[in-house]
Amino acid sequence: MTAPVTSHDASHAQPHFADGCQFAKVTVAANDRLARDTYRLRVTFPGLARRIVPGQFVMVRLAGLNDPLLGRPLALYDTVVDAAGQVTGVEVVYRVMGKATARLSQYQAGQSVELWGPLGNAFSPAATEHLIMVAGGIGHTPFMALAKEFLGVRSYGQRRVERAGRVTLCYGERSAEYFAAVDAFRATGLDVRLSSDDGSLGHHGRVTDLLRQVLDENGNRGRVVCCGPEVMMAAVARLAAERSVPCQVSLETPMACGLGICFSCVAKVRQADGTYDYKRTCVEGPIFDAEKIEF
Amino acid sequence: MTASPEIDLSVELGRLRLANPILVASGTFGYAREMAGIVDLGRLGGILPKTITQQPRPGNAPWRTIETTGGMLNSIGLDNDGIEAFVAHHLPYFVTLTTPIIVSIAGKTEDEFVEMARRLRDLPGIAALELNVSCPNVSAGTDFGKDPVKCHHVVAGVRAVATQPVIAKLTPNVSDIGTLAKAAGEAGADAISLINTVLGMAVDWKKRRPLLGNGMGGLSGPAIKPIALRMVYQAAQATRTPLIGIGGIATLDDCMEFFVAGASAVQIGTANFYNPTCTMTILDGLPGAIASLGAKSLHEIVGTLTLNPPKC
Ligand SMILES: Cc1cc2nc3c(=O)[nH]c(=O)nc-3n(C[C@H](O)[C@H](O)[C@H](O)COP(=O)(O)OP(=O)(O)OC[C@H]3O[C@@H](n4cnc5c(N)ncnc54)[C@H](O)[C@@H]3O)c2cc1C
Ligand SMILES: Cc1cc2nc3c(=O)[nH]c(=O)nc-3n(C[C@H](O)[C@H](O)[C@H](O)COP(=O)(O)O)c2cc1C
Ligand code: FES
Numbered sequence: 145m146t147a148p149v150t151s152h153d154a155s156h157a158q159p160h161f162a163d164g165c166q167f168a169k170v171t172v173a174a175n176d177r178l179a180r181d182t183y184r185l186r187v188t189f190p191g192l193a194r195r196i197v198p199g200q201f202v203m204v205r206l207a208g209l210n211d212p213l214l215g216r217p218l219a220l221y222d223t224v225v226d227a228a229g230q231v232t233g234v235e236v237v238y239r240v241m242g243k244a245t246a247r248l249s250q251y252q253a254g255q256s257v258e259l260w261g262p263l264g265n266a267f268s269p270a271a272t273e274h275l276i277m278v279a280g281g282i283g284h285t286p287f288m289a290l291a292k293e294f295l296g297v298r299s300y301g302q303r304r305v306e307r308a309g310r311v312t313l314c315y316g317e318r319s320a321e322y323f324a325a326v327d328a329f330r331a332t333g334l335d336v337r338l339s340s341d342d343g344s345l346g347h348h349g350r351v352t353d354l355l356r357q358v359l360d361e362n363g364n365r366g367r368v369v370c371c372g373p374e375v376m377m378a379a380v381a382r383l384a385a386e387r388s389v390p391c392q393v394s395l396e397t398p399m400a401c402g403l404g405i406c407f408s409c410v411a412k413v414r415q416a417d418g419t420y421d422y423k424r425t426c427v428e429g430p431i432f433d434a435e436k437i438e439f
Numbered sequence: 440m441t442a443s444p445e446i447d448l449s450v451e452l453g454r455l456r457l458a459n460p461i462l463v464a465s466g467t468f469g470y471a472r473e474m475a476g477i478v479d480l481g482r483l484g485g486i487l488p489k490t491i492t493q494q495p496r497p498g499n500a501p502w503r504t505i506e507t508t509g510g511m512l513n514s515i516g517l518d519n520d521g522i523e524a525f526v527a528h529h530l531p532y533f534v535t536l537t538t539p540i541i542v543s544i545a546g547k548t549e550d551e552f553v554e555m556a557r558r559l560r561d562l563p564g565i566a567a568l569e570l571n572v573s574c575p576n577v578s579a580g581t582d583f584g585k586d587p588v589k590c591h592h593v594v595a596g597v598r599a600v601a602t603q604p605v606i607a608k609l610t611p612n613v614s615d616i617g618t619l620a621k622a623a624g625e626a627g628a629d630a631i632s633l634i635n636t637v638l639g640m641a642v643d644w645k646k647r648r649p650l651l652g653n654g655m656g657g658l659s660g661p662a663i664k665p666i667a668l669r670m671v672y673q674a675a676q677a678t679r680t681p682l683i684g685i686g687g688i689a690t691l692d693d694c695m696e697f698f699v700a701g702a703s704a705v706q707i708g709t710a711n712f713y714n715p716t717c718t719m720t721i722l723d724g725l726p727g728a729i730a731s732l733g734a735k736s737l738h739e740i741v742g743t744l745t746l747n748p749p750k751c
Contacts, residue, residue: 163476167716205713210509210661214713243506260477260715400504400511401712403477405469407489407515408504422497422518427473 161427162403166191167260169207173224173233175251179324181240182282183249186224187259188233193223195262196234197301198290199394199431202261203402204236204248212244215260217399217426219286219371223300237324239282262301263402264430268392271306272367276389278355278380279315280372281322286394287313288325290369291334310335310366312358316351316376320344352379359387367391370434378439391434397425412438446726447736450484450704452681453629455567455604457539459484460704460737461694461722464685465543465569465608466490466515467659467708470529471536477715482722483538484704488529490543490571493551495521500652505641510660510687511709512639514653517545522555530564539566541606549583549593556601567603570594573610573635584610584635587622594626604629606683609674611663612638616670617677624680632683632706633674634667660709661687668700675701675742689717691724701742 166189174186185204192202203215216238224233240246251257267290275294277287292298294308316339317323323345329336337354338346347354355368364387370380371394384391399409403426410422411429414436423429448459463471465487471480480486498518505512519525522544533540542565546552552570559565572583572590583589590607598605607623609616611634623631636657641650649655667686674682684702688694689710697705710717725737734740 161473161476165477165715167477167714212506213509213660213709214506214511258714398502398504400506400513401715403469403712403715404473405467406504406513406712407466407469407498407518408502408513410498410501410503410518 162261162263164195164262165260165403167258168192169256169258172251172253172255172257174253175249178237180321181249182237182322182324183240184221184235184237185248185251185257186233186235187257188224189259190230190232192259192261193231193234195301196220196223197262197266197303198293199267199286200262200264201402201430202234202236202259202263203399205258206244206247207256207258212247214400215258215402216244217263217396217402219394220262220289220300221285222288222292223298237282237285260402264426265428266303267369267394267431269303269305270367271308273309274362274366275308275311276355276358276366276368277311277313278351278368278370278372279313280351280376281317283370283372283376283394283396284313284315284324286371287369288329288332291329291332295333297332308366310362312337314339314351314354314358316340316354316372317345318342350379351376352383355380355383359383359389364389370394371396374439377434381434381437381439384434392431393434393437394430395425395432395437396430399426402426414438445735446729447738448725448729450737452567452606452683452703453604455539455606455629457484457704459722459725460698461718461725462541462683462704462706463487463711463718464706464708465571467711470532471540472529472532474711474715478719481537483718485539485541485566486536487541487543487569487706488525488533489519490517490545491519491522491525491555492517492545493522493547493555495519495524502650502652505650505656507639507641507658508662510658510662512641512651512656512658513636514651514656516653522558526558526562530562534564536564540564541567541569543569543571543608545571546593549589549596552593553596553600556597556605560600560602565603567606567629568597568601569606569608569632570597571608571635573608584608584619585613587618590619591622591626594623594628598627606630606632608635609633610635611666611670611686617673620674620678620680620682624678628680630681630683630703631674631678632685634663634670634686637663637666659687661689663687664693668696671697671702672700672744689714691721691728694721694725695728695740698737698741699744701744703738703741
């Protein structure tokens, strides 16, 4: 290729179009508070639930309302399996940030939301001796399913991954009351390390301190996956690069459709020729190799 | 609702014939391939891929969209790979579809519009051209759509070289839409589509900055429907050229309002983002809605709005 391709090319870039995407108005099965400003929404949606894999997301919209108008992207937290072992639903965990999440937090079981997905690419299924998950705040949500998958506890969609030798979660929050699902993470059998900005739980400091510690201990092995505020992801990406450990990040650009049709969700992504180009996070992401992102 | 097979949904837009009046608007349906998994593309009356330009354009810096009450502002900035990439990479896919593809083009100058139309002459897979003389997000983008003389020139210029029917897409950011519609019609446009987005702004007062990366942007969605309806009605009074209504359409009722106000067809835009299968729901109900007015064809109900005499 000669001239830098300045945009998204539908046919030869092979992004992850929403080919298996389903749209439905679904009933809220549960909407439980997990921590300060943090809730877990559960819906029954077998068609979607059977396909979705860790790192993918769904769009959730408050059915029938024109304000808020647009859906909101939320990562897969986990799928729901019934007593017969059938995958029947999905769970997302969200933090109250503004209009839509504030309203959603008031929803009761029985109310309706509109939901479409699975959307986006996914975390790499590549085998690793040590999977190190680094989460800042609500960025912990995509790691529940990923942890279970790499620990061999659960599988998702059609993909089968090789059990990782070790799985570690480094999880930082502002303070103790925001930590969600720490017990649930521990129950999966992974190594959980916590940090808080105010020292009220875990290490008093940043989540990057925890990552540095893990890499010191393991001799810079395995690979890192990361989700959280941009400054934090930038710091994690830098540290991983310094230690020559591969790193994937999950970007949280604002989205309007999640389907690849509006071009609002772009991130600056480095191309093979060294130039940067705007890529649609919803179809070419949200998971990117950290070294390709200009933070 | 049960389909009423006896209802004729076909549309004639000058030389362009469509099986039904439900189209999807440029910039709100990607390059259609993205939606193939969730929408039955073959049922749509027509598809307008995202506007292409002569040269590739990276588009504007984020944030590119902001949700506002009942709508959204966008400043995408005609992000596209340029006409050659379109012909090489997207057109081969469109050729495989049965749905008419209406290619939206935007030029910086009249010559560029004409050049692009010439490049697309006779190419298979293109049912018509839509001239985007109305994008608010590129400097000088709306010039042709604001000045009736320039609008006439560019439409006539493209009409002279294009082998496909030509649609002019107008901006609402003018004081007299009738004059513009008349100019486009007289220049030979097969149809006129309206409206593009309404220029707007969102502000973060604490930071004293606009929220969009580009400062201003185009408002779309349910919030603009009354403006669009008013303009379609006004255009229908000013010209006999068939109209395609656009602006805030999301439901069957919305479509019917536009038909009655004077639109022969409609394009669904922002609603594809938040209700991606709405076009299918609309198509399911359309024959029944037309039948409920005692009509046997869509054609019979277009422009049948009568203004009530004011009661005082
Ligand atoms: C792939 C993906 C996965 C995600 N997964 C999760 C998840 O699992 N859990 C979770 O809680 N959140 C997740 N998010 C983030 C979540 O989508 C947002 O927090 C949510 O949309 C907020 O909606 P709201 O209406 O409550 O807030 P809004 O009222 O929309 O805004 C919240 C904040 O974002 C800012 N904002 C608004 N619009 C824009 C814009 N266009 N660009 C930049 N900033 C803007 C506002 O100023 C405000 O501070 C994810 C995002 C992506 C892209
Ligand atoms: C994100 C976005 C991108 C758009 N891009 C284009 C475009 O490339 N070309 C064009 O002619 N119109 C574009 N439009 C305008 C729409 O086609 C339509 O005219 C407008 O949004 C009003 O209709 P709606 O309210 O149904 O969305 C865009 C609109 C949105 C919201
Ligand atoms: S959110 Fe619409 S293209 Fe990505």
